[in-house]
Amino acid sequence: MLLRAKYRVGPELKFLANLDMMHLMNRALRRGNIPYALSAGFNPHIKLSMGTVLPVGLWGEQEYFDLELSRAMDLGEFMLRMKESLPPWLEIKQCWEIGSDLPSLMKSINAAAYVFVLQAPALNLDQWHAELLARESLPVASRGKKKGLVKDLRKGIYKIELLEDDIPKKVEFWVSVGEPLNVRYDELEELLLDTGIEKKTILDVYRSGNYVMQGQDFLTPSEKVK
Amino acid sequence: MKDRLFRDILPQVAKPARYTGNEVNMIKKDWARSRVKMAFAFPDVYEIGMSHLGGKILYGLVNEKSPHLLERAFAPWPDMEEVMRREKIPLYALESFRPLRDFDLIGFSLQYELSISNVLNMLDLAGIPAWTQDRDDSCPLIIAGGPVVFNPEPFAGFFDAFLIGDGEELLLEFLDALEVNRELSRTEKLRRLSALEGVYVPALYSVEYNEDKSLKAMIPRFSDVPPMIRKRVVKDLDDAYYPVKPIVSYMELIHDRAALEVMRGCQRGCRFCHAGMVYRPVRERSRAKLEEQARQQLQNTGYEEISLASLSTLDYSGLDPLVKNLVRDYGEKGIGVSLPSLRVDAFSIELANEVQKVRKTTLTLAPEAGTQRLRDIINKNVSDEQLFDAVTAAFKSGWLSVKLYFMFGLPDETEEDLEGILNLLQQVKSIGDRYSRRPVEIRASLACFVPKAHTPFQWRTQNSIEELEGKRQYLFKRKRKNIKLSFHDSRTSYLEGVIARGDRKLSAVIYRAWQKGCKFDGWSEYFHFNWWMEAFGECQIDPNFYTERSRAYNEKLPWDFIDIGVSKAYLYEENEMAKMAETTPDCRQAGCSYCGICPSFEINLDIKEANNYAFES
Structure with a gap:
């Protein structure tokens, strides 16, 4: 299952670099016991792709990521678990299931x-x-x-x-x-x-x-x- | 303060996330309701300090288990320091953004001798005088702990007190005592605190020197001040506090993973090893406890890796089932297990392969010296055959990269020993070429040997910079193709050696060096050796007195008053055996080696699991 999420990065987190944001999101997915899909290879990573890089020093009202799950999950449940595992300054506003034919955020x-x-x-x-x-x-x-x-x-x-x-x-x-x-x-x-x-x-x-x-x-x- | 930082200050500096706090699992206690307010100050940059396990333990201990409060501060990187000084921003704690001067107590963690210049810089940024005698009752008490303070004397001028030994055993007691004596004057307060076992208050001792500048006597100024300071020891790690909800930083750290402390102390008895002597005896944590801590830590942090930390992890008696269970329980989620550098004799390819199931890592082995003779001198009881067996198994299993740790400048080292390092590396490379389908990468890290206090080599001379440079060039010129050598800076090691066996007179030099601008001395880009040498000259102190002089056994050493439990007689015996290249086996396998720690502290080796050996092959 693929999902797309819209989230807000509050001013408290405006000094995070893109890699920091990836780590933060990855770790929140693990804390939230989200059934994320992993890539194959020597160093497996969560199949999470972020939209365009939010520059260091800026916060964001409407940012996006796409995530692949290893099994289907209720979207409301996903948002609830992420709310519990993310810091209060990073809030998932909405999410949608998407088709695998949709171009990536980076491309679109x-x-x-x-x-x-x-x-x-x-x-x-x-x-x-x-x-x-x-x-x-x-x-x-x-x-x-x-x-x-x-x-x-x-x-x-x-x-x-x-x-x-x-x-x-x-x-x-x-x-x-x-x-x-x-x-x-x-x-x-x-x-x-x-x-x-x-x-x-x-x-x-x-x-x-x-x-x-x-x-x-x-x-x-x-x-x-x- | 915080608004100003976020709007005007932090946009000007590199890696601003170092200075923002508010990380996942940060604990911010109510300032007014908390009793003693302590800042844990780490004299290096955030990503180093936040990697430190001891700091995580003390942070959780004070904040979760006491009515006191502990906040964090780190050394600002020079770009941030410049802005702070220009904009008159005092050094602040990351939880409350309060200036450090508002705290009752600031505790520095001294992990490395040369971090002392950063301590002085941090005190200055906090508006606190560097010298103890210049502080009045309005200043926080300044204390220190960590491995370096087993010889606290070089830093005596700057700290009101030192806490010696396992911090979790002593810190809460110290804070409680400080709370009880809060209303007393600074001097009286410190005198009361000196009554606690493990607390050393340098101002309560007068020091006399012989004409040859060696130590004559260290005399308590009052009858109730203890002549010896005995380290504090956690007897049972299972009963000790361990944080299962550590802070998860936003920015990448040096050690960015969940850490399980499988045991403390090491019984191998390597004669060069400071930690191996001062953290005796071996105390293991039970496997059940570790597995539960792993579960809770991973749940609370979301880390992608668990590291099994200790001085010699392969010696942990429950390692085999522990690693297998961790890989079984978390491997499918992409969570890997990592081990620190491995002993060659305890290496097991099954273990290495188990760890590799989730994430591929470089194999790191530590033979330490190039010949059997020199390994016997330093009591590193491993053989060439064991090393070759280990790398053969690794290359056969598909490893393409091996890293080896060596030291040079060791006692009684000859050219043959240096040649031995190169030969070993060449043979490891040949084994790799024979068993691997692709070219293998062999890297060696060569550290300069620094004799440390409380070790059998505490009486020995240290190689001069010229000698170390000569050896470095010898090795470098003869190194074979496709083998990478990296060397520690001999000047840094020299200075580390001066301070490691230094006395109280060095405080003046340290202060002078800091005044000249020394800071971040562990970072090559900021290390100014010439400023340090100028400081020695201006203070009329010869640094070679501390490094190039072999000490007589009957000389009083500046750290003799610190009781680590290991007897001086044992250290003497070990040094004599080193001269004859005789080894002392691991007491866990060959019986007591009479170092003195167990009877002295009424404690025993604490081996929790049935297995007394490394990973089963």
Whole structure:
């Protein structure tokens, strides 16, 4: 049996690296006596595959993993046992049984949303927002494999939304991830700094979602299940 | 504090998960309701400190079994230290995020001589004076335990008290006594605590030296202060506390697995081995207890591996059924069993294959020396044939990689012994080539021998850095193809040797070295040998006094006042036998070797299972 789960990684766990998260999940599966399937080979491992890597320093509202079980299990029971074995800052929100023909999360997720929480910036955020969207190019120093090169984020930013009128303000970027253009959160942060937002006013950054973009639609990996 | 750390501080440093706490199974006790507040401080980075079994035992013991509280602190890595100093963040405990200065007591675990510079650095980061005499009643008491404190004298200037021996036997008693005497002045408090067996308060002793700088006398300042400090011993491991719900870290540790302590102590009597002398006698844990602890630990942690820890795991009398049962019960879930380095004479291919059923590991064997003569001198009672039999069986069973542990710079070592190491490695390689279908990998780790206090070699000289370097080059130049040799740093070993048999005068040198910037001395990238040498020069202390001088039997040694139960007469006899390359057999198999521990502590070897030998072939 294959299942897909949506989970929240709370701010308490934002400094975990991807491997740490894998260990945490693996150990929770063992503590919860979940009938996980094991790979064959010299060093058998649990058949768990995580979605895109949550960067160190960020927490996540809607993350995903796929898990293969060695036998069928009631999904409610799975969630209950995982709730008992996971730390309170990591919560499985929903899960679905999936078919083996569904592409992996890594292959299908191609968009993400990042939220920057800002404390009363000195500039007019509405004006800043309008100007940013009007620009034809948004160059920043690349942070990934092509470190040092200038990277234009414009094509990879699908939309920028101001989420709340109250303070603190929230700016949400919907961006492309993976190939051909991977927009990283730290590159977005640099964009903010380059366009007048002060570093000290950025209170928090988190990933609000992972998506499968089809045409103009942003589908969640759970919607792809259905 | 925590908000500031999470928002402003931790994003600036590497591996921030070292500093966040809140791990699975962490215990956070109510501060106001807890009586004595103690911080367990490990003078190395988080992933090393969290691998340490002793710390897990004490953490669970205090928090689960007493009204007191124990929180954790580790040495921040230099990048974090820099930010902490810049932002004026004091060293804090991971449970409550309170500064260490708020605690009643800070207990350091000293596992390695050179970690002392990190102790001073941690005290400084906590805003606590390094020297005991500079602390007032508002400062926490600073204590230490662990294997290094069987010779506590080099560190006497920095610690208010040392706890000698098995910590779980003494710590709760110490905390209770501290609670009772809480209102007394610091000096009075320490004097009361010194009455507890196993507690050494250095300020209560005056030390005199001879003209030749050797120790003349160590005299208690008051009549009620004991002249000898007797180590504390857990008599029955089955009755001792053991944590079955240890903290599971988020980040990967050096030893990231469930640990079963199958026994404590070792009766083999290797003459170089500090742990083998100071942790006598052998006390086993019963198999039923171990299996229950394994079940509970795995349920509570979710670990994918169980390690069977001890000084000589193959000697555990119940090993055969224990390993088989663990593999039977947990193998299907992908949970493996691991063993530390193995004795060549007790090696069993059946055991190794059993362990391999779940996870493939490298086979690690410890012949220690290259010739039979030298192995007899150090009392490592294994033969070339046993080694060849072991590796033949391993290669036939499909192993492709073998790691071998050796030492060099051993007493009475000759060129022939070094050549012997190379010959052994070559023969192991040849056996591998003969029986394996693919090229085999042979790796050897060569440690510099450091004579330690309380061992038969405590009177011997240590090879100089030049001698060790000469031997290293000799080995390296003659090594054969496809054999990898890795050497310990001779300068680190030299310094370790100075401190291991040092006296109270070394506190000044240690302090000076720390002032110059020494820290993380066990990490090659941070080790500054020249700063240490400058510190010796400025304190007008010759480090060679501690390493290159052989001691006379009638010399008073700085650690003689620590009673480990093993008699000095036995150590003397063993050293004399070493000179004649005569061996002493394992007392478990050949009868009492009269080391003195059993009558002295009114205790016996505690062998729990019927089998007195290693894995059945």
